[in-house]
Amino acid sequence: MDRKNLCGLTADEIDRLIGPSGFRSGHAISICNSIYKKRITDISQIEKIPKKLKEELDAKTGIGIFAPVSSEVSSDKTVKYLFITETGKKFETVYIPDNKRNTVCVSTQSGCRMGCPFCVTARYGYHGNLTAGEIVNQIISIPDAGKISHVVFMGMGEPMDNLDNVLKACEIITAEWGLALSHRNVTVSTVGITSGIQKFLDSSDCNLTLSLYSPFKDERENVVPVEKRFPVHKIIEMMKNYQAKKKRRLSVAYVMIKDVNDSDKHLEELKTLLKNSIIRVNLLPYHRIGNDAMTSASAERMQYFKHNLVVSGISASIRKSRGADISAACGLLAMGLK
Ligand code: SF4
Numbered sequence: 001m002d003r004k005n006l007c008g009l010t011a012d013e014i015d016r017l018i019g020p021s022g023f024r025s026g027h028a029i030s031i032c033n034s035i036y037k038k039r040i041t042d043i044s045q046i047e048k049i050p051k052k053l054k055e056e057l058d059a060k061t062g063i064g065i066f067a068p069v070s071s072e073v074s075s076d077k078t079v080k081y082l083f084i085t086e087t088g089k090k091f092e093t094v095y096i097p098d099n100k101r102n103t104v105c106v107s108t109q110s111g112c113r114m115g116c117p118f119c120v121t122a123r124y125g126y127h128g129n130l131t132a133g134e135i136v137n138q139i140i141s142i143p144d145a146g147k148i149s150h151v152v153f154m155g156m157g158e159p160m161d162n163l164d165n166v167l168k169a170c171e172i173i174t175a176e177w178g179l180a181l182s183h184r185n186v187t188v189s190t191v192g193i194t195s196g197i198q199k200f201l202d203s204s205d206c207n208l209t210l211s212l213y214s215p216f217k218d219e220r221e222n223v224v225p226v227e228k229r230f231p232v233h234k235i236i237e238m239m240k241n242y243q244a245k246k247k248r249r250l251s252v253a254y255v256m257i258k259d260v261n262d263s264d265k266h267l268e269e270l271k272t273l274l275k276n277s278i279i280r281v282n283l284l285p286y287h288r289i290g291n292d293a294m295t296s297a298s299a300e301r302m303q304y305f306k307h308n309l310v311v312s313g314i315s316a317s318i319r320k321s322r323g324a325d326i327s328a329a330c331g332l333l334a335m336g337l338k
Pocket residue numbers: 112113114115116119120121122155156157158191331
């Protein structure tokens with residue numbers, strides 16, 4: 001049998017791994033609890049399983065939990081971690097402490113191949129998908145793992161471009177035998193790949209957020225190349241249809257850029273796009289990249305958008321920016337590239 005890593009396997013997969021040797025599904029649950037809740041790093045530390053099973057696992061498997069190779073702390077206490085896999089893939093993870101709400105922002109790919117021109121991750125290029133184990137490891141291997149209450153899939157990569165591993169990671173994060181976080185505390189972000197979104201909505205109860213940038217097709221195409229293949233209006237329709245079926249949070253992220261997408265015309269189109277839905281809007285400041293001439297919309301303009309959306313019956317909030325001084329904010333993860 002190939003040597004597998006246990007981190008990244010579901011309880012059913014571990015059951016199938018140990019079942020042929022006569023071990024029970026209860027042992028599979030014990031293994032999951034030790035890995036995902038106790039975050040053990042050695043098979044000898046797995047609790048509530050027989051010695052013979054430990055010996056068998058030791059011969060066939062590894063734990064697969066690996067620590068970050070470096071970290072950087074922001075003035076606001078946000079921490080950015082760099083990981084390198086056994087095969088040399090590099091990716092970054094951001095931990096955002098905030099009183100009782102402590103969020104980890106995970107990567108799903110090393111780099112990204114969506115090519116959004118404003119994003120530094122795109123400039124780093126694409127270096128491969130992360131496995132479910134490599135995604136979950138970002139949550140359980142950092143020093144503050146025990147304090148994490150929320151997980152967002154908003155790091156490097158497009159989650160819908162690595163959907164099977166993302167779905168499996170979501171299952172492990174929310175399962176009782178896994179990290180046991182509520183699905184309402186787990187959010188997957190996408191620039192909009194229709195087939196992936198359909199499957200995600202069908203297969204997971206976790207929250208979904210769509211990066212919008214502009215409600216106008218021609219403008220969005222310039223910022224989000226996938227708009228050409230997957231028009232955002234169809235994705236919003238899909239989200240509206242699912243809203244009624246499942247209790248989950250669906251939202252759009254709207255990064256506000258001065259004199260680019262913060263006009264009254266944009267506001268009105270945004271309202272039209274989202275009317276008759278309970279899709280929320282998260283308004284975000286823009287982070288300047290390198291010599292980029294664009295700047296964020298002002299705080300007053302963001303408040304104006306928020307107020308008008310709320311008055312129109314659309315739930316809206318302004319997200320504060322975290323970790324910008326260590327390039328840990330949205331669109332800035334790229335292993336030091338500027
Ligand atoms: S914004 Fe997201 S999807 Fe676009 S290139 Fe950056 S990481 Fe990829």
